[in-house]
């Protein structure tokens with residue numbers, strides 16, 4: 844009986860330690876921005892284009908021509924898009940993910 848108790852205590856204390864360690868690992872997890880872009884955006888913006896409104900592609904020059912120059916501008920567009928684009932609120936795409944996608948766009952499409 845004593846052995847069982849010791850074993851149980853050991854398992855319990857391990858799980859107590861394991862939970863915060865896991866949460867930590869998840870928090871520091873790197874966001875795969877390309878995967879997120881492919882998941883949320885690529886249907887309408889293949890290769891950084893725009894199948895619905897071709898004049899509003901994601902190339903650097905196209906963005907700049909429409910007043911979009913920074914990560915923040917792109918995130919703002921996701922939160923409050925123009926006609927024809929899906930709205931992505933913080934529930935659909937949390938801030939950290941939104942910024943990762945924005946950075947991916949700015950560094951990928953010319």
Ligand code: HEC
Nearest residue numbers: 883884887895896899900905906909920925926927928929
């Ligand atoms: C259902 C199709 C659709 C999806 C999905 C979509 N977009 Fe769009 N996007 C559009 C359309 C249509 C516009 C042009 C809207 C307008 O006229 O303002 C646009 C415009 C934009 C612009 C402005 C481009 C410019 O040159 O002015 C950005 C930035 C953008 N989208 C980013 C994204 C991101 C990031 C995602 C994924 C999180 C995404 N879009 C998903 C359809 C979509």
